[in-house]
Amino acid sequence: MTELTLKPLFNFDEMTLPPRVGNGFTGKDILSVDQFDREKLKYIFARAHEMRELVQRVGSCELLRGNVVTCLFYEPSTRTSSSFIAATDRLGGRVIPITQGVQFSSVSKGETLADTIRTVEQYSDVIVLRHPEVGSAQVAADYSDIPVINAGDGAGEHPTQALLDLFTIREEMGRIDGLKIAMVGDLRYGRTVHSLTRLLTQYDVSLRFVSPEILRLPLNIMNTVIDAGLDVRETHDVADVIENADVLYVTRVQKERFVDLAQYEEVKNHYVITPELMQRAKEKMVVMHPLPRVGEIHYTLDDDPRAAYFRQVKNGMFIRMALLAAVLGKA
Amino acid sequence: MTELTLKPLFNFDEMTLPPRVGNGFTGKDILSVDQFDREKLKYIFARAHEMRELVQRVGSCELLRGNVVTCLFYEPSTRTSSSFIAATDRLGGRVIPITQGVQFSSVSKGETLADTIRTVEQYSDVIVLRHPEVGSAQVAADYSDIPVINAGDGAGEHPTQALLDLFTIREEMGRIDGLKIAMVGDLRYGRTVHSLTRLLTQYDVSLRFVSPEILRLPLNIMNTVIDAGLDVRETHDVADVIENADVLYVTRVQKERFVDLAQYEEVKNHYVITPELMQRAKEKMVVMHPLPRVGEIHYTLDDDPRAAYFRQVKNGMFIRMALLAAVLGKA
Amino acid sequence: MTELTLKPLFNFDEMTLPPRVGNGFTGKDILSVDQFDREKLKYIFARAHEMRELVQRVGSCELLRGNVVTCLFYEPSTRTSSSFIAATDRLGGRVIPITQGVQFSSVSKGETLADTIRTVEQYSDVIVLRHPEVGSAQVAADYSDIPVINAGDGAGEHPTQALLDLFTIREEMGRIDGLKIAMVGDLRYGRTVHSLTRLLTQYDVSLRFVSPEILRLPLNIMNTVIDAGLDVRETHDVADVIENADVLYVTRVQKERFVDLAQYEEVKNHYVITPELMQRAKEKMVVMHPLPRVGEIHYTLDDDPRAAYFRQVKNGMFIRMALLAAVLGKA
Helix, strand or coil: CCCCCCCCCCCHHHCCCCCCCCCCCCCCCECCHHHCCHHHHHHHHHHHHHHHHHHHHCCCCCCCCCCEEEEEECCCCHHHHHHHHHHHHHCCCEEEEECCCHHHCHHHHCCCHHHHHHHHHHHCCEEEEEECCCCHHHHHHHHCCCCEEEEEECCCCCHHHHHHHHHHHHHHHCCCCCCEEEEECCCCCCHHHHHHHHHHCCCCCEEEEECCHHHCCCHHHHHHHHHCCCEEEEECCHHHCCCCCCEEEECCCCHHHCCCHHHHHHHHHHHCECHHHHHCCCCCCEEECCCCCCCCECHHHCCCCCECHHHHHHHHHHHHHHHHHHHCCCC | CCCCCCCCCCCHHHCCCCCCCCCCCCCCCECCHHHCCHHHHHHHHHHHHHHHHHHHHHCCCCCCCCCEEEEEECCCCHHHHHHHHHHHHHCCCEEEEECCCHHHCHHHHCCCHHHHHHHHHHHCCEEEEEECCCCHHHHHHHHCCCCEEEEEECCCCCHHHHHHHHHHHHHHHCCCCCCEEEEECCCCCCHHHHHHHHHHCCCCCEEEEECCHHHCCCHHHHHHHHHCCCEEEEECCHHHCCCCCCEEEECCCCHHHCCCHHHHHHHHHHHCECHHHHHCCCCCCEEECCCCCCCCECHHHCCCCCECHHHHHHHHHHHHHHHHHHHCCCC | CCCCCCCCCCCHHHCCCCCCCCCCCCCCCECCHHHCCHHHHHHHHHHHHHHHHHHHHHCCCCCCCCCEEEEEECCCCHHHHHHHHHHHHHCCCEEEEECCCHHHCHHHHCCCHHHHHHHHHHHCCEEEEEECCCCHHHHHHHHCCCCEEEEEECCCCCHHHHHHHHHHHHHHHCCCCCCEEEEECCCCCCHHHHHHHHHHCCCCCEEEEECCHHHCCCHHHHHHHHHCCCEEEEECCHHHCCCCCCEEEECCCCHHHCCCHHHHHHHHHHHCECHHHHHCCCCCCEEECCCCCCCCECHHHCCCCCECHHHHHHHHHHHHHHHHHHHCCCC
16 A cells, blocks of 8 residues: 555564464453353363463463553552552553543543443454443443453442352362352442342352341342342341351441441441451461451451451452453463 | 684575665655645645555555654654654554653753764664754754754744645545635744645635634735735635535634633634534535644534535545655555 | 373473572562662662663663563652553563552551461562552561562652762763752751761762751751761851852752741742853752752752753663662672
8 A cells, every 4th residue: 555665674474473272262341240150160260270380380471462451540559450460460461550530531522431341342352341230331332342351340330259269169178069058248239249139040059048028138138048049037136147158258247338327336246257257267268358347357467377358369360361362362 | 704613593585575666765854735736735645545544444554564654753742743653553564752851851851852863773773853942853863864854943834734734635625726715823933824825825716715804814915825826815704604614623722722702702603613513515526624623613513515624634644645655665 | 289180381391591680689579778788789770770771772671571660659750650560671670550549448447467468479570669668668678578669658768769869960961979969948847858967978979958947957957967977067058159060950949838828928939940041050069959840949940951850750760770789680
């Protein structure tokens, strides 16, 4: 198209990429935990397990060489964006971090999410989206020709968190089937609890839900658990479940949820994990938490080998590495 | 200089870079569209075209390995900074993104632009500067020993936008000479229109300027067009030009420009591109827009193959790749 | 742990990293200048000198391939964070830049520094921490299993600044012993002056402290200098030291420090470096400044070969490259 006779910059014959692999995820969006059946979970967990070994041995690889991952965060979440950035880095990909101030730029000029997505996809090979509105990830996926990974859409979904939670259980306990899993704290509003519970209905587990009365698990999720035929019970005190639990998944009971603060003061200690409580727990079990925590797990517990919440953070990076590699057809 | 006998870290004999290439851009600043004659445009477009092929085939290369590109943005522009970041990533270079909060740090302590530039150039191989003040890019270039690329200096220039606009015309239509190009909307304040028009005066094109009376093309640019001997006409309604246009370059008519809102309501529809209007357009033509848009191009038009505005975004990355490689002597 | 028979993604036998090198820094934190004796300084300076050669010749290397450096900045410091980012880039490592908005995210939810550190270390191989509180770097190091580099903890330490200052003296003058070094300006609050002075007590130097009465060097640092047996004097006017100084280390005298503005007006010119003053200085000497400056060094001096303050910035990158490579066992 040009009459200029330039020496070509690239010799494309010498630059080839391996073909994309069909793995059931290639080119797909990751929007919801409902996309994951046991077979798919098994696949992602196997890849995440390999990623752990990779990072331990050599730190990184070049699987995503030539790929650009845009982290488009409409609300700040340092924890999640850092995890995706680290995941991309360790796969040899590059990140465009639009993690701050999206609101100051095009969006403030009235651009729709759809247009922002269609703009960003021109530069990128995959979009990681965080957005405060439920359903935004689906909108993004509808408009995007490249894979969209939902990194949290408000009160909606945050599938990579649920996957890392489940992966942590599996890595720590060696299996999922047969475990007694207790969810503790705010079960009503806790998005992570809902998503993890939905994933767990695919396994043969016993579930214990421990919460104040006003923060009990929503009806629809409870019904899903019951429909799945799982052994399930609800209780108001973590002391009721501590002795038998293989997994204690702890979330925060926020004072703000209570109209009557006296009521909060009365119940709050039933959801705090103390060293004394842990003396009654099994020797082989794990305490998990989506973090950040504010007092609901005592700091003195951190050196207990059963405290898995920081290892859980690390597993998030491995899961995200596995997902990125999968949707890009590299795994 | 040290008496320590350390085993050297590097064997420089084995680490060599290809010599910098003299291409007319090597070591130069990119400040204004006025630097670009047809020969230079042809060169950059040929390189940008190669970049497209590179990205399509293998995603990235290592041309800028070892190079650090600092994106110094004194005002947010996610669109432009992301494009430069992606361009650098895909060339194998590294980015220092100073795209937020410049005002909070050294600048708030009273540091001059000159000192900031002389600081940043110590780390970097090229500086991409966005600054709200006209002429700031020239000041930066005066003080910098490394190339400065102007990514917008207020009401001044934004040369990479103009280059990507022209490149898009060329890629979409296969040529520039002989085309009928209509600029639509706010022609008075639209920086992108001014710069693109100035570039187009080097070609044999017909120009149509479509705007409300109060937003007509500034006198000096109109005179430049006339002096260039181009076929040119002004009109108030895009309907007047739709049938013959090969290129429709649309910009937003902002309500805020009108003192009399009744006047705005009266004329606004003359600058909106609808599917009905497009039925009267040629089959082979393109609609462009610098984005973001807010209603001036109907969303239903997005699937029309003539809608080129998102491809235009992608071309921005290719143009910036070509420019970065050129000023660093890699192309 | 999975029954899936997947083709393994990685052949670890072919992916090996060289073993970590024991260099006295490997795996250690860099928190204070007090960690550095002459032997350690010699080592770091020798490595930094190699880094300069590396950057000049080929721009970058792959020493930190596979390593992730998290820049965790609780207060903005574009200058310092950019320097660490460039250092990491030029070593082939990857950066997670948490340089803005830390306060908006987890921290605003009440997370402790300890928990943030233990979270971030899951993704990273080294943490570069900037925090407004004295002692925060030590807290971070206590909780982190990976090396922490203190990039400034309030009125506490900023060891990499002191190291780059001393390295600059050595690179510019070819030695440190035997030099006459004058510190000028705000010696009371100037953290950089205090740290550099403490490092200099390990050398055989003459020190001159030039400041307004109310901004004299703190007693404890003065005593340290005296205890080291160095030739030392204090004065109120830079004119007193200009003729003999080999190094003029200039800092800003802030108007805000003075209760009586008339007093400020009276003395301020005694701490400004002008071309006239420099005519009385030695031909071979250097003027340094930690930057940013606001008038205390005339802009007309910038072309004077003795003006070393921008070269000083570049040395910061080399020092940080050397430190990163050292703590990661790569040098």
